[in-house]
Amino acid sequence: MARIIAVSNQKGGVGKTTTCVNLAASLAAMQKRVLVIDSDPQGNATMASGINKFELNKSIFHILIDGVDVRDAIIEKTNGAFHLIPANEDLTAAEVKLLDYLAREFRLKNALEEVKDNYDYIFIDCPPSLNLLTVNAMCAADSILVPLQCEYFALEGLTLLIDTVDQLAQAVNPKLKIEGILRTMFDNRNRLSTEVSEELKSNFGDLVYKTIIPRNVRLAEAPSFGKPAIYYDKSSVGSKAYLALAGEIIEKANLANK
DSSP, X not given: OOEEXXXXXXXXXXXXXXXXXXXXXXXXXXXXXXXXXXXXXXXXXXXXXXXXXXXXXXXXXXXXXXXOOHHHHOBOOOTTSSEEEOOOTTHHHHHHHGGGSTTGGGHHHHHHTTTGGGXXXXXXXXXXXXXXXXXXXXXXXXXXXXXXXXXXXXXHHHHHHHHHHHHXXXXXXXXXXXXXXXXXXXXXXXXXXXXXXXXXXXXXXGGEEXXXXXXXXXXHHGGGGTSOHHHHOTTSHHHHHHHHHHHHHHHHHHHHHO
């Protein structure tokens, strides 16, 4: 059965989609069965996987709103060697339409029941806000991976996200927890970045991944070519960092299962 991980941070521009796509591709390269769900109306994860968001027949919108079988929306051939449920701007309308449904928070969770045994990992790329799309992701997920840029307001935003997770755990998903906190776009020449990083480790301990994702031009370029970094420039420091993160996640899971 798949571990379902929502990649979420209510703050934008922290490397959320980059993390979702590159981590998924790295795990797929390690022979894991991986599904990525693009749950952001911007459709960035879709485009970064080499799929044109303007030419979709079925998407996450049709699953959430029309009740389409999740298997009919899965794209099996992507540039990341993982499966994908894509998204585009149609998903913006879903936020309003979902208000008319009973048990609207569980639409995604219920849909995934059909396929979760087919994968080792399912990653959900969440929008950078707390709306019904994000709530659906968190209701479906076992845990949340939080990409975080080490900057001045990072800890404040993280505290708000943890509060949200606690509230959702009490209300709709008791198993929901923080999977880990990932330091992204890190520049070790920046004193503030180093200070925030140390404070994160002091406050959250083992929840902070050992792996740090550096600022990297090749990592930033890869989405414009519709490829994860591992297939754009596998020798780049960004690509190697996400491979290291994938290894750390697998090791962490193995230790938890002993």
